Amino acid sequence: MSATAPVLDPALPLPDPGSGHYGRFRVPEVWIWQETGLRVHGFDPETARYTERSASALLPGIDLSAVARCARIEESSAAIRAFRSSLE
Numbered sequence: 001m002s003a004t005a006p007v008l009d010p011a012l013p014l015p016d017p018g019s020g021h022y023g024r025f026r027v028p029e030v031w032i033w034q035e036t037g038l039r040v041h042g043f044d045p046e047t048a049r050y051t052e053r054s055a056s057a058l059l060p061g062i063d064l065s066a067v068a069r070c071a072r073i074e075e076s077s078a079a080i081r082a083f084r085s086s087l088e
Helices: 064-071 076-087
Strands: 029-034 037-044 049-053
Touching: 037 064, 064 076
Parallel strands: none
Antiparallel strands: 029 037, 037 049
16 A cells, blocks of 8 residues: 555445534545445545445446345355455
8 A cells, every 4th residue: 555545534324424423524535235235435625425336436347247246145255255256
C-alpha cells in the first residue's frame, strides 16, 4: 500500500443511508447489503447527502456482483476462494 492510498474505514450498514447517521461522520461511501445484492451510496459534502452509485469510488473496478455472490457462500474460506477466482 502506498503512502498516498486512502484509508478505508468500514462501517456497519444501517437500513437507510439518508437517515443522517453516516453523514454526520462524513463516511465517504456506504455499502448496503440487500438480498438483491449490494447498493453503494456515496457522500456528497456539498449537499451533505448520499446518492446511490453504480460502482464504488473507493474501490474502482471491483465487481460488486461477485462480492454479493461470494457473500452468499456460507463457509468463509470457500467464499474467499470464489472471490479470488473471480479476480483472475
